[in-house]
Amino acid sequence: MELLRAEGLRKRFPGVLALDGVDLTVRAGEVHVLLGENGAGKSTLIKMLSGAYHPDEGRVLLDGRAVHIRTAGDAQRLGIATIYQEFNLVPELSVAENLSLGRPPRRFGFVDTKRMHERAVELLARVGVDVDPRTPVARLGIARMQMVEIAKALALDARVLIMDEPTAVLTTGEVEKLFSIVRRLREEGVAIVFITHHLEEIAAIGDRVTVLRDGRSVGEVPADTPQDELVRLMVGRPIDQQFPRERGQAGEPLLKVTGLGRKGVFEDVSFEVRAGEVVGLAGLVGAGRTEVARAVFGADRYDTGEVTVRGRRPARGDVVAAMEAGLGLVPEDRKGQGLVLGADIGENLGLVTMRGATRAGFVDRSGQRRAAAEVAEQLGIRMTGLAQEVRTLSGGNQQKVVIGKWLEADAGVLILDEPTRGIDVGAKVEIYQLINQLTASGHAVLMISSDLPEVLGMSDRILVMARGRLVGELSAAEATQDGVMALAVAEVAGPRGR
Amino acid sequence: MVGNVFLRRSWLAENGALVALVVLVVALSLLSSDFLSVTNLLNVGVQAAVTAILAFGGTFVIVTGGIDLSVGSVAALSAIVLAWTAAVPGLPWPLATVVSLVVGVVCGLVNAALIAYGKLPPFIATLAMLGIARGLALVISQGSPIPMPDAVSHLGDTIGGYLPVPVLVMLVMGALAAVILNRTYVGRAMYAIGGNEEAARLSGIKVSRQKLITYALSGGFAAVAGIVLASRLASAQPQAAAGYELDAIAAVVIGGASLSGGKGRALGTFVGALILAVLRNGLNLLSVSAFWQQVVIGVVIALAVLVDTLRRRGMS
């Protein structure tokens, strides 16, 4: 039964026609996948269903009746709940408060904290995530934030649930949890709109797929359509090799980490990354991978151990020293840590190189612009120009800006934390090729990724972390998904809690 | 063309304060025949000067996402220090001026140290400095005005009997602020820090050090404003410039800066300060009572920020 229909939606932003007549029909009890390249208009489309944007033209029908969705409140009343690509949590508030945001349970006019916590515990149990509802959201990693977002949307008991790249930051285990929730909702007759760049998820969870290209719907196909065909519809050309890793000879160790530890977070972490090498760091969310990366880069302190970069020992907790030694970090949370959203693309791309481009206090701004234009071109960032505010870029294009910033800086050892999060299949291949170029010219790459096929496909060696410890190392030849997962969960029975 | 409409609309939105200033000037010149005379306009310039100089310093701070409530007090303290060191220990005036500027900068550094290392919210740290600097000004002067050295008092004069020096100082400080904000590392770092402090830090910007520079600049600009004000009056007064910090913040905000950081321009601030001065001058010419003037100015500030907020919302 058809529940939601959008007809001829058109939306223009200054300088871009984001949607150029898009149609979409979603049935009750189906998972409808939206597929399209970065900037194709997926998020814009769903924002018009959730009341965040208003279409310039076209209309939306619910149960066959035209509806006007002017605000998020309208959408909620109509039973449409949305999980946005960029989080909408209040970082300072606790998980429980975020879950009840706007409609806290009341008693005698006061917030009923006890009921609020009970409700939170129940919702968190539904999505199967183990966090204390009193934890401030800012202290959760990005994956747990995503699970809290999902729990928040479930609390609305919606008839239409829209999810914009919910799996981008999740590991396999959590994706499975999410899928079982989605399947249950589908059986209950909820209509689900699901955006993802992970093609393998489409057959696993989807029923039908609408493909968007350049703001137009170019086709509606069943979810069991072969991946090649989906790619061709979406990109307009086939992609022959998903992981084009060219392995070379590993050289000198450029990054050496010995006995690194921080109380209660990770301990005794030792590894090295050699010139020309891509080392993958796999593990479950909460295993401590991001924490190790941040400590190595000087973003956080560590208690024990040593970090050596190209023979130098940057002081602990000192980002600038780490950078001067030749380290770079693409952080996992682009909105919170990677980008100045209100600044333009050129400014963001030049943030790391700005110090080097300064003479006598003055920044060489034209040089900076030139370098930015080059990187933007190299990464194929879809924009109206370098002066476009980063906030208005599509999610995947924002991610390219974060990566671009460090490409420009030409760091000898690059730590990539979920580098292809939210990036479309075509652009992923381009980023992998850039990684190839980096290693071919003697750089070293440490890549944290929750996308196992990516870790397996691109790494020369794979380190597996569990519960704050390195639990294994596999060569590219011997590593399999099952092998990595077995290591990642093996230690879970260990003594240390988190 | 549709594109043109957007261009025009965004130009208007970006330059709302300028448009408001033009409208204001046109309206006042219609309402009062005295308004558009050269003497009156220069008078407006002189009246705007002190606020504008304070506001240029304030723009740095607000761009980083902070706030500096101490600038009025620091201005008064710096002027008192100049006058006192020239009068009592009898320092030559250039040296006294340098000491006075240093005092302003040190006040800013103390603010920044409390904020960057003591982790105090800028509001609290500079509120404390507001009291401290004012108190010190009163202590040093024992509560009475001190005459400014003659040489420095010339800052209150005009060049060629025509161009008031305060206006010139304002323009120079404005240009300086614009260059710092647009061209220098320090300025660009201010925008990055105000836009996203964590992203700035992870990009290798030394946030604490940049904040020290930012508040020191604000203190230095406040000292200059204090000296200009005192030289106009030919004496440094411990109670001078009380409440000016609010006018300065208002000028910055009317000029389009965002109190949450990352946005703001020297030119906007300049226009903001002019709007306040033109409004006061015009209301005087129209003999509106001083009590009502406060009401009008309050309404204008609210309107300016409201328009800005609506504009931002309209963009999404």
Ligand SMILES: Nc1ncnc2c1ncn2[C@@H]1O[C@H](COP(=O)(O)OP(=O)(O)OP(=O)(O)O)[C@@H](O)[C@H]1O
């Ligand atoms: N507020 C805005 N102002 C200007 N342009 C915008 C705005 N929001 C989106 N755009 C532009 O509209 C286009 C479509 O963006 P949208 O976010 O819908 O892409 P998407 O399909 O979700 O991509 P991704 O896979 O990267 O998330 C992009 O070119 C983007 O830059």
Ligand SMILES: [Mg+2]
């Ligand atoms: Mg999107």
